[in-house]
Amino acid sequence: MKPKGFVRRTKQREAILQVLRGTKSHPTADWVYQEVRKEMPHVSLGTIYRNLRTLSEHGEIQELAYGSHHSRFDANSESHYHFICDSCGSVEDLDMPILHELEAKVEKLGNYEVFNHRLEFHGNCADCSEKESVQSDQH
Amino acid sequence: MKPKGFVRRTKQREAILQVLRGTKSHPTADWVYQEVRKEMPHVSLGTIYRNLRTLSEHGEIQELAYGSHHSRFDANSESHYHFICDSCGSVEDLDMPILHELEAKVEKLGNYEVFNHRLEFHGNCADCSEKESVQSDQH
């Protein structure tokens, strides 16, 4: 029996992977689209998006989410770290010291001027990890 | 002479700040909108967005950008950190070890299950910091 959610090897998907592997520039979906289009003029942007999603869900590539499609706002403007629950989406402040020394370390890695950094932890919050353990009890 | 970009104190802006200061939940713009609307039914969503931006530009609040309004993709699916140039938007991989021990630290802070973390550094890349120093030479 074939596994459900089997992933086919299509020329569009191969082309996308090849474009991505051929650059160090962490491109946007649209840039990938333009590149793939050079070899495959009829490829559609929808296909690019669908494949980028599939590939990152399968751990073959990594998505770096930027921008602000659903920003959240924090009245505490002091620098601090956050915990994000991947299950329910809640965001909590973390009471831990800022690792200023990391910025100096990064500046030594290259010719960077580092102004600040963002550190956030992902996982399950107290509520959600409790719910999951209850669910597995019910088996 | 009044400073350019002077920020007025309007009742809309005050209401937004008050809503934000009255919660620990890191709300979305729309949640803020719904809350402010309870006291000020004619406030517009545009005003909420404009003020949230102004306030965070002035360092009174903090914006936490989530989602994927312009995602970037990385063929390197191994966990690694990034440097983002705030001036030109370029993204570079950083060659530094993953700080796994931080996740254990966070788990001790509360009842969290931490699966992974995201750490990125912001500043000026080599090119952009060079351009800026050239500009200031021209004064």
Added chain:
DNA sequence: ATAAATGCAAAGCATTTGCAACCAT
């Protein structure tokens, strides 16, 4: 043969913006 993947175009949705009226300074 079958279900995954595609191209195309339309829809979704958070966010931004143009503009005339308004109001804090």
Added chain:
DNA sequence: ATGGTTGCAAATGCTTTGCATTTAT
């Protein structure tokens, strides 16, 4: 009086999706 700010509505821009068709297995 001045120009920052507002409400309203239309627009923007990245991303997603419905559907008929194609294609990898």
